[in-house]
Amino acid sequence: MTDEDERQTEQRLERAIMDLLERRGPTATICPSDAARAVYEGDDDGWRALMEPARRAARRLVTAGKVQITQSGHPVEPTKTHGPIRIRRAR
Template sequence: MSDDRTGTRSEAAIEETMLRLVAERGPGKTICPSEVARALAGPNPDQWSPLMQPVRRIAVRLTKAGRLAILRKGKPADPDDFRGIYRLSLPEA
């Protein structure tokens, strides 16, 4: 395990994986943040679960940059103020 505080993966790897997965899913479709963590760390929750906070942090940064959308109940969420279950998608054109 690495010491970068994102478990075993770098922030660049999380960002690349997140953007790739939403692009593969396509416009109007969403992914679960845990899909990003699982893609990087495998199916064992002990390995992917520690990536969930870094995934959230990077999703917020990418949303603020206009490269991603955070959705709650199917609607865009404020990246500075959202709680609970969320999904990720490509931003609306």
Template sequence: MSVSRSDIEDCVLRLLRQRAATSSICPSDVARALAADEAAWRALMPAVRQVASALAREGRIIVTQGSATVHPDAISHGPIRLRRGPTFEQAE
């Protein structure tokens, strides 16, 4: 199965819509939703982070590490969480 950037973006936004407005998701939640086995979802993680970075630049999501907001260009490593951003659209 091939996963596109659009598939990843749609999944990030869908998972965030399914949670409370103040909740966050882990990038691995996205990868696991898109890939069946561990090797496949782990292989998706760099792409998920790239899409998260792009969405953060657009203001659609906010990337956090602990209680700090992380700059979109600085999310290549370490544990991060994804939250709704100021321009997160509620409607599909």
């Protein structure tokens, strides 16, 4: 995958995160896997390779003030997360 392909994929992941959140209630959360599945174009488990790019996309959206990353329902510093995360609209 070229650098340009990676940039396009990460932009698609950012859009997928925002689109998925827009379709849900104002307090709803999504998993990064939801965005990875939305962007992946195959029928197999290839979306799993997009998990870390989806997490990076979420971190960029946190920096832009658009979303929050949460664990156990509480906002967390994106660089200090370990384990499963959820993404919600910024409050």
